[in-house]
Amino acid sequence: MASIDRRDFLKLVGAGGVGTGAGFMLREAIKHPVENLVPYPVPPEDFSPGIATWYNTVCSMCSAGCGITVRTREGRAKKIEGNPSHPVSQGRLCARGQAGLQVLYNPDRVTTPLQQTGERGSGDWLPLTWTEGLSQISGRLGELRSSGQGGAVCLLSEGQRGHMHGLFEQFMANIGSDRLVYYDYDHPHPLLAAMNRLFGTSELPYFDLGNTDYLVSFGADYLGSWLSPVHHGLGFGRSRQGRDHHRGRFVQIEPRMTLSGAAADEWIAAIPGTEGIIALAMANRIVSQGGYQGDDADAWAAALEPYSADAVAEQTGVAAETIARVADTFAGTGPSLAIGGDGAGRHSNGVDALTAITALNYLAGNLGIEGGLIFNPEPVAGQGAAARHASYRSMLELAEDAREGRIQVLIVNQANPVFTMPAAAGIGEALARIPLIVSLSSFMDETTAMADLILPSHTYLEAWGDDFPEPGVGFRAGAISQPVVSPLYDTRDTGDTLLAVAAAVNPDGALTAATTEEYLREQWRAIFERDAPTEEGTAQAQEAIAAETVEAAAEVVAQAAPEDDAAADAPANAEAAVAQVAPAEGAVATNPDPAGWMPDAFDEFWNSLLRAGVWGENTRAEQGPVTVDASVIDAIGVDAPEFAGSSETYPFILQPYLSLNMHDGSGANLPWMQELPDPLTSVVYGSWLEINPETARELGLRDGDLVDVESPQGTISVPVLTFPAIMPNVVAMPVGQGHSEFGRYASGRGANPIEILAPQVEPETGSLAWNATRVRLNPTGRRANLVRTSGLSRDLGRGIIQTTATGEAEEHASTKLRSIPITVEPA
Amino acid sequence: MPSDARPQELTYADVNRDVVRSLVETGSKYYITLACSIGVMLTCFFFPWFYQLYYGIGAAGVNHPSVWGTYLASFIFWIGLSHSGTLLSCVLHITNSEWRKAMYRSAEAMTLFSLCVAAMMVMVHVGRPWFIHWAVPYPNQMEMWPNFRSPLMFDVMAITTYLTGSTIFIYMGSIPDFAAVRDRTTGWRHHMYVVLSLGWRGTDLEWHRLRWAYTFLAVLIIPLAVSVHSIVSWDFALSIVPALHQTIFAPYFVVGAIYSGTAGIVTVMYFLRKYMNFEQYITKVHFDNLGKLLLVLSLIWTYINIVELFTGWYGGTSGEIEALRYRLFGYYAPLYWEMILFCAVAPLLMISKRFRTSFVPMLILSILINIGMYTERFLIVGTSLSRQYLPDAWGLYVPSLVELSIIVGSVAMFITLFLIFVKIFPSVSIYEVKETLPEPEPDTTTGEPEWQPTH
Amino acid sequence: MSFIDDFLASWREYREPGYYDGFDYHWTMSVDLDRCTGCGACITACQAENNIPIVGEDAIARGREMQWIRIEKYWEGEFPDVKLRFIPMLCQHCDAAPCETVCPVSATYHNQDGLNAQVYNRCIGTRSCAVYCPYEVRYFNYNNHHWDAPLEQQLNPDVSVREKGVMEKCSFCIQRIRQAKDVAKDEGRRVQDGDVQPACVQTCPTEALVFGDQNDPDSRVSQTMNDERAYHVLEELNTAPSVVYLRKVETDAV
Numbered sequence A: 001m002a003s004i005d006r007r008d009f010l011k012l013v014g015a016g017g018v019g020t021g022a023g024f025m026l027r028e029a030i031k032h033p034v035e036n037l038v039p040y041p042v043p044p045e046d047f048s049p050g051i052a053t054w055y056n057t058v059c060s061m062c063s064a065g066c067g068i069t070v071r072t073r074e075g076r077a078k079k080i081e082g083n084p085s086h087p088v089s090q091g092r093l094c095a096r097g098q099a100g101l102q103v104l105y106n107p108d109r110v111t112t113p114l115q116q117t118g119e120r121g122s123g124d125w126l127p128l129t130w131t132e133g134l135s136q137i138s139g140r141l142g143e144l145r146s147s148g149q150g151g152a153v154c155l156l157s158e159g160q161r162g163h164m165h166g167l168f169e170q171f172m173a174n175i176g177s178d179r180l181v182y183y184d185y186d187h188p189h190p191l192l193a194a195m196n197r198l199f200g201t202s203e204l205p206y207f208d209l210g211n212t213d214y215l216v217s218f219g220a221d222y223l224g225s226w227l228s229p230v231h232h233g234l235g236f237g238r239s240r241q242g243r244d245h246h247r248g249r250f251v252q253i254e255p256r257m258t259l260s261g262a263a264a265d266e267w268i269a270a271i272p273g274t275e276g277i278i279a280l281a282m283a284n285r286i287v288s289q290g291g292y293q294g295d296d297a298d299a300w301a302a303a304l305e306p307y308s309a310d311a312v313a314e315q316t317g318v319a320a321e322t323i324a325r326v327a328d329t330f331a332g333t334g335p336s337l338a339i340g341g342d343g344a345g346r347h348s349n350g351v352d353a354l355t356a357i358t359a360l361n362y363l364a365g366n367l368g369i370e371g372g373l374i375f376n377p378e379p380v381a382g383q384g385a386a387a388r389h390a391s392y393r394s395m396l397e398l399a400e401d402a403r404e405g406r407i408q409v410l411i412v413n414q415a416n417p418v419f420t421m422p423a424a425a426g427i428g429e430a431l432a433r434i435p436l437i438v439s440l441s442s443f444m445d446e447t448t449a450m451a452d453l454i455l456p457s458h459t460y461l462e463a464w465g466d467d468f469p470e471p472g473v474g475f476r477a478g479a480i481s482q483p484v485v486s487p488l489y490d491t492r493d494t495g496d497t498l499l500a501v502a503a504a505v506n507p508d509g510a511l512t513a514a515t516t517e518e519y520l521r522e523q524w525r526a527i528f529e530r531d532a533p534t535e536e537g538t539a540q541a542q543e544a545i546a547a548e549t550v551e552a553a554a555e556v557v558a559q560a561a562p563e564d565d566a567a568a569d570a571p572a573n574a575e576a577a578v579a580q581v582a583p584a585e586g587a588v589a590t591n592p593d594p595a596g597w598m599p600d601a602f603d604e605f606w607n608s609l610l611r612a613g614v615w616g617e618n619t620r621a622e623q624g625p626v627t628v629d630a631s632v633i634d635a636i637g638v639d640a641p642e643f644a645g646s647s648e649t650y651p652f653i654l655q656p657y658l659s660l661n662m663h664d665g666s667g668a669n670l671p672w673m674q675e676l677p678d679p680l681t682s683v684v685y686g687s688w689l690e691i692n693p694e695t696a697r698e699l700g701l702r703d704g705d706l707v708d709v710e711s712p713q714g715t716i717s718v719p720v721l722t723f724p725a726i727m728p729n730v731v732a733m734p735v736g737q738g739h740s741e742f743g744r745y746a747s748g749r750g751a752n753p754i755e756i757l758a759p760q761v762e763p764e765t766g767s768l769a770w771n772a773t774r775v776r777l778n779p780t781g782r783r784a785n786l787v788r789t790s791g792l793s794r795d796l797g798r799g800i801i802q803t804t805a806t807g808e809a810e811e812h813a814s815t816k817l818r819s820i821p822i823t824v825e826p827a
Numbered sequence B: 001m002p003s004d005a006r007p008q009e010l011t012y013a014d015v016n017r018d019v020v021r022s023l024v025e026t027g028s029k030y031y032i033t034l035a036c037s038i039g040v041m042l043t044c045f046f047f048p049w050f051y052q053l054y055y056g057i058g059a060a061g062v063n064h065p066s067v068w069g070t071y072l073a074s075f076i077f078w079i080g081l082s083h084s085g086t087l088l089s090c091v092l093h094i095t096n097s098e099w100r101k102a103m104y105r106s107a108e109a110m111t112l113f114s115l116c117v118a119a120m121m122v123m124v125h126v127g128r129p130w131f132i133h134w135a136v137p138y139p140n141q142m143e144m145w146p147n148f149r150s151p152l153m154f155d156v157m158a159i160t161t162y163l164t165g166s167t168i169f170i171y172m173g174s175i176p177d178f179a180a181v182r183d184r185t186t187g188w189r190h191h192m193y194v195v196l197s198l199g200w201r202g203t204d205l206e207w208h209r210l211r212w213a214y215t216f217l218a219v220l221i222i223p224l225a226v227s228v229h230s231i232v233s234w235d236f237a238l239s240i241v242p243a244l245h246q247t248i249f250a251p252y253f254v255v256g257a258i259y260s261g262t263a264g265i266v267t268v269m270y271f272l273r274k275y276m277n278f279e280q281y282i283t284k285v286h287f288d289n290l291g292k293l294l295l296v297l298s299l300i301w302t303y304i305n306i307v308e309l310f311t312g313w314y315g316g317t318s319g320e321i322e323a324l325r326y327r328l329f330g331y332y333a334p335l336y337w338e339m340i341l342f343c344a345v346a347p348l349l350m351i352s353k354r355f356r357t358s359f360v361p362m363l364i365l366s367i368l369i370n371i372g373m374y375t376e377r378f379l380i381v382g383t384s385l386s387r388q389y390l391p392d393a394w395g396l397y398v399p400s401l402v403e404l405s406i407i408v409g410s411v412a413m414f415i416t417l418f419l420i421f422v423k424i425f426p427s428v429s430i431y432e433v434k435e436t437l438p439e440p441e442p443d444t445t446t447g448e449p450e451w452q453p454t455h
Numbered sequence C: 001m002s003f004i005d006d007f008l009a010s011w012r013e014y015r016e017p018g019y020y021d022g023f024d025y026h027w028t029m030s031v032d033l034d035r036c037t038g039c040g041a042c043i044t045a046c047q048a049e050n051n052i053p054i055v056g057e058d059a060i061a062r063g064r065e066m067q068w069i070r071i072e073k074y075w076e077g078e079f080p081d082v083k084l085r086f087i088p089m090l091c092q093h094c095d096a097a098p099c100e101t102v103c104p105v106s107a108t109y110h111n112q113d114g115l116n117a118q119v120y121n122r123c124i125g126t127r128s129c130a131v132y133c134p135y136e137v138r139y140f141n142y143n144n145h146h147w148d149a150p151l152e153q154q155l156n157p158d159v160s161v162r163e164k165g166v167m168e169k170c171s172f173c174i175q176r177i178r179q180a181k182d183v184a185k186d187e188g189r190r191v192q193d194g195d196v197q198p199a200c201v202q203t204c205p206t207e208a209l210v211f212g213d214q215n216d217p218d219s220r221v222s223q224t225m226n227d228e229r230a231y232h233v234l235e236e237l238n239t240a241p242s243v244v245y246l247r248k249v250e251t252d253a254v
């Protein structure tokens, strides 16, 4: 071995050290490009590190319009909670409302404007700047407008309310088009038509569940997906156990048990589409037993004559005694309430059925009273929005126009008809004929995937807006949506995009606001000025706002929460209380010194509005007597439902119901919603077809067997799941899965039952009769992975969920906190 | 003791020669076997384990509610296997059974190594083995102290005590033999045995002390061994899981442990006899006696199983009945009936003396018994956890490939340890075997070793 | 004999129900089964509040769901006379918690507020506590979980994210309790009824859940505990739960 002397050694060590160091630095330099250290010595004003800031805004995960309050830390939204002052949510939220954060932070958001460079649907997207994107669309719209073809522009949006509807309308007026189309799969066309027919009102009524003593629901999943689940949940809880010694009872009539059916005291299985007939039989019973004494009793008796309980028993599958008993209790209990939902309304006889069901409230004297059906005042803003809501039939017309070349530009905003319309409608193919499709959606859904240009919008937690909930709560109420975080990406407020386009296309138009916020302020100033006198103001008057605001807000909540549980929701400290409390309009209107106001007070008002997130009156208008037109009474009647497909070839009626988690599919891209077990089946991450266990046994099907569900319109493959509470000739399937686009959590998962629905419509409204398709099941012999979180859903007599009967309270008092032995026979 | 237990034709010199040869004469067969077993241990135990350390316990099939799986079953199995070695050796020592003398050393080694493998199974079982020392009471700056109410804590105590006791016991009993080997080896081996024999010279005083201490330890270890498996059973019995919360568990586990341990001894004896040329030391007598013992144990074990079923049925709560039903007829039922066949029915063959004295049938039976006993441990964990109080939370547990591999690897680990042992420890006790032989003529030769290294 | 007397006295005190009444607070939840509709809002609220990971379809298929509160469902009867009942199941914060005795390293223990606390850092992952818990409400981290960016921005900074090998479960939203106690302390008072609501209670649309201090006789939760409908699930196991269920009222045909 060569000898190394001390010098050599030192040299070697030196060289080695330098080499290692240089190598290391080189490697580090390659690994991490130099990042600038950005100091953050002065944090933004509105937060202190480590301390949460709460912002009030509005949930837009469904159309209920719950007020929410979002907890932010260091500028990031952390948690959504119900706004305790908002009359709809009263501090509560549903699961989807909670999951709104995953809309904001969804990894699959469209983060920047994109242009389709390949063929449509090819997914070859090229990012571009907003300037480029806006000029593209403005240029095209400008051309069309100046050549008088403005009418060839269509704006297809999810439903808008309040002043945002006004903005959309004005935008279209600016472009010179009347093609403003709102499309929501579950827009309650039939219910609105029924309300209109019976009472001549165009508002949805307020169903006062919280004070009712006896509710009969005909296929309305009011706790799951129907209209305003959170508010209904509040009412349900309060009616049941929120009132002293006074427990409301709930009956559910439907072919397949929904969440509301499970919660009901009595669940009655009825043949699909016969709900209205049952209602008429109940009406018949009430009238014939003298339960209704109105002037028009004879007219009712005549109209209802064919619908005796005995006559309809076989057709409806409900025993005559049951109908009679429910009818008697309904008429004999006050206040009672009958509601009809999508189960009854989405049939060929939907409007007739809902008319019949709603009429029960008239006969039982439940109109305009606490615990009954309360009429809503006309909303403060957003009039005319209802007329814009497209039914299935009007969507077909739109498709036809597209095919005929009458639409040159389609602007899509968060609507996804390609997913929520049956394949039979051919909407995708029709839209493809439109020369330019621009999407304002935040996600790459099926419709957006067809776009040529995407100008992505903010999510609702980053955007401005306002909302007047529908159905309302019986008095005027509204709320402001405000950004709770600064935008995560290079996206824009939908309103800002429209304003920018409008300004570019038609600078002389009526839309002058630069931003949505500014636009909203203008609109709210109008409300403020209409309600508040405008003379000289005093500081004293301003103080009054604050004081009265708190008081009045408490009243708003109290109004909606009669057995006031709201005390428990009161914010912990006074400061929070101000921030969460409603500056009720009543407070402004009842100002003791009207002369003390000046216009500048608007800023005060606006700020307190943003702080509180909610605005409203605190009194319900007195309801005068309601009469139903004689012609309506004479015409009352419900035909047998019609189904697509013959019962021989297609033995099962398919019930595609709105999923609690995914709703109409818009929740499918939220991992929390994919992971939330379906309440009735415990399935996660997939689709399933519910089938009666007896029927499954006859067909030799087991849970998880993959079947082809074939309708006259097409076939989808789904695993079957035996479901103890569904009629033997009915199969049910949740809507929401089966996306081909829509991000990593949704796409390629499960199947979409809407796809195979027959184009059956309710004739009056033209809305899709989505419960009216028959199917047959073709076993594939394959098995599918049906992932469920539950083990055995039978308690084997272990007394895990204990029950008691009303009136036996004393007996149970003695068993309280005593050992209850688990002794049962082996299963 | 029957006098035919003694290897008749042997002399002291033969014993020395045979035993020392087993230590120093190593054929290629040995190396191949050792290499194979080390290879299997590395690929089937350590590799999957490292993967599991990286990925998390999710590499195993455990889930909610079956959070325990084969690792814990293996742990009980190895603890059980450890039972017969030292325990049996102590009992037989105290009762002065002469037939014990040829086999006790390897039996004790079994104890030691199964305890080591069991300890490894604990490491594999826990979610964060890198913090396992937190279960040991030691003063630390975090002011953390283990929870002495926990049966798992009792486990740690009992097993370390048992391991310490067994180690001292086997070591102490081997000192004279180390000395004997020391005097007959050269080179590094000699140096090693110089250290291991602790300067043993074989004076009367030394012999006297050895005997006294040895007997003392033997008496001490018997209750210790009984307590170890009782305590292991408490991991389960102190829970309130239906079918685990049973008073019979302690004796059940102890009997099961001795049962599987004794079967293990039979297996080991067979291979020692066959491959280490101990035909003259380990004879039919040993197999016959072990067979009788096994038979008795199998009957007791069967009885306890019947009692267990009875208490479940008699308890009558939904939980117990369901656990019972599930065990007998549920998903894992084939395993249950396999266990009954191997552990309760097949051992009845040992009623026949011919069977007991046939080597290969005894080997097969002993292996079957241990397969059955492993199954028993698996079922205790598997069936009970998947059927607890809340049916909605019921689940199913199926071991993953990683787990199965680790089971195989742990057997290889045991074999590896044993293979190393037989080359260091005289696996048949030289001095105790000699005690059973006639005294030789006084040695008049030069004192040369009877046996010379062949190199 | 005084040593033995002391021992017996401590033992009796420990076993005596009401032992925890001596502590500052005794947090308790009541669940009104007559109100609960099984809607699952509480599940998502808890996931959002407590940084509970999204485990994915495969993990759930393998029985590794992670939801500190789950809704158990039980069917009764057959079609058409069939009922479906729900029960929210979460850690019962047992005063005689079997999970606490078995943990070899005291990673789960009873704190001075009557909570069954879980110290993630201390846990070595034996999973024994999950076996000993008869309510099956302990969830284990079988592996490390990750959040697809930017979902991690939602994580609650007041709650730690758990790593593989660690047991976790409902904490009664201890971070909220702590915050309420801090505020109360600053203001020189006790925490009052309504000051603190766990995420699940806060969101429940039907107001089925009520949370509060059992030591305060006027709290809403104390009142619900005196309700004639009150019972404990698996009461025969004597775990002395701090979650009280109110029996579901079932009237026959009305």
Ligand SMILES: Nc1nc2c(c(=O)[nH]1)N[C@H]1C(S)=C(S)[C@@H](COP(=O)(O)OP(=O)(O)OC[C@H]3O[C@@H](n4cnc5c(=O)[nH]c(N)nc54)[C@H](O)[C@@H]3O)O[C@H]1N2
Residues within 6 Å of the ligand: A038, A039, A040, A041
């Ligand atoms: N919650 C919590 N609080 C703590 C501690 C804890 O562990 N937890 N630890 C405590 C301890 S030990 C300490 S030392 C303190 C430290 O508390 P601080 O001294 O506040 O330390 P930092 O927050 O690290 O840095 C303060 C600011 O300096 C900025 N900064 C970084 N480099 C530069 C620079 O070159 N020039 C200028 N002008 N600004 C720069 C950073 O962006 C940051 O905004 O915190 C104490 N407070």
Ligand SMILES: Nc1nc2c(c(=O)[nH]1)N[C@H]1C(S)=C(S)[C@@H](COP(=O)(O)OP(=O)(O)OC[C@H]3O[C@@H](n4cnc5c(=O)[nH]c(N)nc54)[C@H](O)[C@@H]3O)O[C@H]1N2
Residues within 6 Å of the ligand: B141, B142, B143
């Ligand atoms: N990334 C990053 N590194 C930093 C800094 C930074 O800002 N960022 N800041 C630097 C500075 S300024 C400092 S002072 C150091 C601080 O560094 P460390 O001294 O490591 O500080 P911590 O991590 O706050 O606390 C160490 C441990 O003490 C435990 N502990 C808390 N209370 C007690 C107790 O009463 N008894 C015992 N035994 N343990 C207790 C905690 O649980 C924790 O595990 O970090 C330095 N390093």
Ligand code: SF4
Residues within 6 Å of the ligand: A059, A060, A061, A062, A063, A064, A065, A066, A089, A092, A093, A094, A095, A096, A097, A098, A228, A229, A230, A231
């Ligand atoms: S009901 Fe609709 S608006 Fe209300 S929280 Fe749920 S998703 Fe949001």
Ligand code: SF4
Residues within 6 Å of the ligand: C035, C036, C037, C038, C039, C040, C041, C042, C043, C071, C088, C203, C204, C205, C206, C207, C208, C209
């Ligand atoms: S949120 Fe309330 S009603 Fe819904 S499942 Fe949970 S406890 Fe029941």
Ligand code: SF4
Residues within 6 Å of the ligand: C090, C091, C092, C093, C094, C097, C098, C099, C100, C116, C132, C133, C134, C135, C136, C137, C138, C169, C239
């Ligand atoms: S419910 Fe389970 S985890 Fe919670 S304290 Fe009781 S035993 Fe422990």
Ligand code: SF4
Residues within 6 Å of the ligand: C102, C103, C104, C105, C106, C107, C108, C122, C123, C124, C125, C126, C127, C128, C129, C130, C166, C167
């Ligand atoms: S899993 Fe953790 S908390 Fe549970 S017993 Fe083991 S160490 Fe204790």
Ligand code: SF4
Residues within 6 Å of the ligand: C045, C046, C047, C049, C050, C068, C069, C090, C169, C170, C171, C172, C173, C174, C198, C199, C200, C201
């Ligand atoms: S109390 Fe908190 S931690 Fe427990 S279930 Fe409710 S939200 Fe989750």
